[in-house]
Amino acid sequence: MSCCGTNPGYDEIDEVSRLVAAKLAAFLKTLRDSGFAVGLHEGRDAAALMAAGYVEKSGLLRSAFKHLFSARKSDWEKFDGIFDAFWLGKRVKSRSMTMGSAKPANSPSLKSLQDNKAERTGSEAATDQIPSADDAPQDRAGEGRMEGASRADNLAEIDFRNMADPEQIEQAHAVAARLAKTMRTRLTRRDLARRRGYRLDLRRTIHNNISHGGVPISLIKRQRKEKPLRLVMLLDASGSMSMYTGVFLRFIHGVLDEFREAEAFLFHTRLAYVSDAMKEKDPARALDRLSIMAQGAGGGTRIGESLQTFNRWHAARVIHSRSCVMIVSDGYETGDAALLGREMAALGRRCRRIVWLNPMLAWEGYAPEAAGIKAALPHVDLYAPANTLKSLTALEPYLAKL
């Protein structure tokens, strides 16, 4: 390292650079664990920076590394904390370093779902040891499809909250994921059939007809590219919704996996952006990552405040003219109902449609009496129950019309 004042021998230089390299590698690993996308290339550049004398002042090194390693605003904001914790030994006060260690304190739904998962993987491991039941899970899946009609239909009508059998729950989750998938293919196909060019592209027509000596024989038309439908999902993860969160999380996971354009948020007392975590292919791992994000502070549901956060910080990026916002919530607002009304109005101006799914709607004797839902309803385009797989399926034709 040329920046060192003394002139150490070559062995010492080797030693120092080895130490620095090891420390740098550890830092890269810390960043990766915190969700930064850093690769070998960044590592090499970081080493180059250190060699170029940026190490002399930690503030400068931090600033330089921040530019190099951050890729988005969220990275940018949490970087300083991580850097200080790693290089200067300061403690991190925020959530940025809690990966893996935190327990989802008050999101029982997530936790139970995870436990569920764990149980299932456990049983799978068990079946591995008993050769006779070797491929039981796959068998079951196949069975479901074959004789399926009756069984699946049956399942489709059961309210999610009445599903007690873990096997049944697991099946419902699988159906929810599959539902998301079929929705995606159908919506896309309709889109393709509608396309047609409507304007002549003169430049390309001339270009294409040079071989005819410039006589425009084959015409080239221009068509507007249709934006695919974008689905933005806001899921209420509060205690009152706990019976439904699990299945909707699986549904969202499926939607994010299959739709090219979909974003997901989770809210209880505050709003969390979960698309990235949900894009994990393996649902169990996705839920793992989610549980970290879903830590709520205290009880209650602040729908209005969460929507305010959404409108203020996320809406511009996430919503375009062909967006449908889907809110899944029971509408029990513990915050200010008037704020909820205002924010719903603001949201309504931005997006094409607002769909509010309320699992409780199908309950006998339920009427939208809660102040929150009353304030929100005037701005909602579709207010529908979503307590069974069937009601979830019924949404698809509506989405196709957007």
Place this chain on the structure above:
Amino acid sequence: MKDREEIAQRLAACGYIADGELATAISLMQLLRRPLLLEGEAGVGKTEVAKALAAVHGTELIRLQCYEGLDQSAALYEWNYQRQLLAIQAHRGEDADAIEDQIFSEKYLLERPLLAAIRRNKPPVLLIDEIDRADDEFEAFLLELLSDFQVSIPELGTISAITIPHVILTSNGTRELSDALRRRCLYHYVDYPDVDREARIIMARIVGAGASLSLQIARMVENIRKEELRKVPGVAETLDWAAALVGIGVRDLHDSPETVHETLMCLLKTHEDKSRVTREVTERLLGKVA
């Protein structure tokens, strides 16, 4: 690093007041030869960074404004079909190969911004503005160009860069950019400037804006940004407003609250915001400005 302070100073001389971190970013850009991705709200001066950088280097600014449906022929190169056709007509009867060689030569090539940027003798500043408005496909194509800095034109062959341009990309965040593009770039988040820096920006840009007035304006704008607005005013709006006030001849905001309220149209751009900031609100905000 002394060149970091130097960069900040030279940017300031060109009318761009940079914070320390941006100066670091620019020095890194040169050291690592990576593009710089600027993100931030509309109107915080992302595009201005590129303009100032071009002025600092005393070089050309080549700008590619992205939009939906932007494609290779608008961004990279295109043949001048009309001239080619004319040439074919004019040389009718000559050897076909000769005509072909002629019409697919540099003379008939229309340079678009990306090709232009790699064919300058002095490295220009290439500003790829609002990359989030372009399609995913274009982003992928851009990625390839940014890593190789060479363009292959089937009829002509491969054109390698004469010089590597300084590339600045800006994004308003209307669409999530791909991780691949983000990883290739250095990242800088441009935030609204603090009061002090905004005042200095006003002084640097608006002729006739004194130090005390600039500071007052900056404080007032900061207060307005804290209100619940649909469209938060950016630096560009601040400058408009400052220019308006200076033009009208206001020397102290407290002297003419009427004028202050009436000229707020420079800052508030929606009906909703305009009706939210009533005279009383203006007076309250003005009260907070020392």
